[in-house]
Amino acid sequence: MLSARDVGLTYGKTVALAGASATVAEGSVVALIGASGSGKSSLLYCLAGLLTPDTGEIRLDDVLLNNLSEDERSELRRKHFGFVFQFAELVPELTLRENIALPLELNGWRRADRKKRVDDLLQQLDIVEQADRRPVQVSGGQAQRAAVARAIVHRPRLLFADEPTGSLDSVNGAIVLSAMLQLAKENGTSVVLVTHDTSVAGQADEIIEMRDGRMVGSE
Numbered sequence: 001m002l003s004a005r006d007v008g009l010t011y012g013k014t015v016a017l018a019g020a021s022a023t024v025a026e027g028s029v030v031a032l033i034g035a036s037g038s039g040k041s042s043l044l045y046c047l048a049g050l051l052t053p054d055t056g057e058i059r060l061d062d063v064l065l066n067n068l069s070e071d072e073r074s075e076l077r078r079k080h081f082g083f084v085f086q087f088a089e090l091v092p093e094l095t096l097r098e099n100i101a102l103p104l105e106l107n108g109w110r111r112a113d114r115k116k117r118v119d120d121l122l123q124q125l126d127i128v129e130q131a132d133r134r135p136v137q138v139s140g141g142q143a144q145r146a147a148v149a150r151a152i153v154h155r156p157r158l159l160f161a162d163e164p165t166g167s168l169d170s171v172n173g174a175i176v177l178s179a180m181l182q183l184a185k186e187n188g189t190s191v192v193l194v195t196h197d198t199s200v201a202g203q204a205d206e207i208i209e210m211r212d213g214r215m216v217g218s219e
């Protein structure tokens with residue numbers, strides 16, 4: 001469904017990706033692992049249409065992402081992609097409930113449908129009591145669970161997660177990860193996950209190990 005072929009990306013003199021390829025099948029969980037600086041996040045951002053590679057192709061079904069305009073790419077992300085980053089990156093002025101509802105507002109969901117969907121997720125992620133607090137008024141694990149809810153609330157086809165458990169202790173990390181993977185499965189969402197943690201990677205359907213900007217084994 002989503003694929004990168006022979007992707008190259010440089011930042012000035014730094015080669016971040018040197019012919020990286022990857023395929024994400026419908027409904028599967030793919031973990032990107034590898035040493036610091038090996039290009040994991042760069043590949044994730046290229047796959048997600050947040051960065052445009054210098055060379056190579058990114059395709060979603062038959063659509064070549066490289067050829068889309070910035071507006072077309074952001075519409076694709078808004079409708080079909082969800083994102084979880086290491087630090088929840090919620091909007092600080094909004095409550096957890098309001099943060100989670102944001103993608104639904106942007107996608108034009110009706111108020112009653114928004115409320116039902118957000119209430120369901122608050123319950124599934126066990127943050128009902130914190131729903132009307134702002135991010136600074138909840139724990140890191142609760143904020144990250146809200147970030148997972150926000151990433152998946154509009155039932156995206158793809159969820160991109162960059163070290164989603166990296167800022168949490170192991171107990172909270174495990175809770176966030178299992179919630180994320182379970183929700184993804186229920187929604188038929190594929191997941192692309194960058195992680196340093198082998199126990200996290202172990203829960204993926206497929207592991208892609210990066211070294212020097214490409215997949216290990218493809219040199």
Ligand SMILES: Nc1ncnc2c1ncn2[C@@H]1O[C@H](COP(=O)(O)OP(=O)(O)OP(=O)(O)O)[C@@H](O)[C@H]1O
Binds near residue numbers: 016034037038039043
């Ligand atoms: N915005 C940027 N400007 C300049 N160089 C960058 C930028 N982003 C990444 N790089 C460089 O590109 C290379 C690949 O970075 P990338 O973040 O993809 O690696 P990573 O495997 O995700 O690393 P980490 O595990 O440390 O996050 C690194 O050498 C990095 O320093």
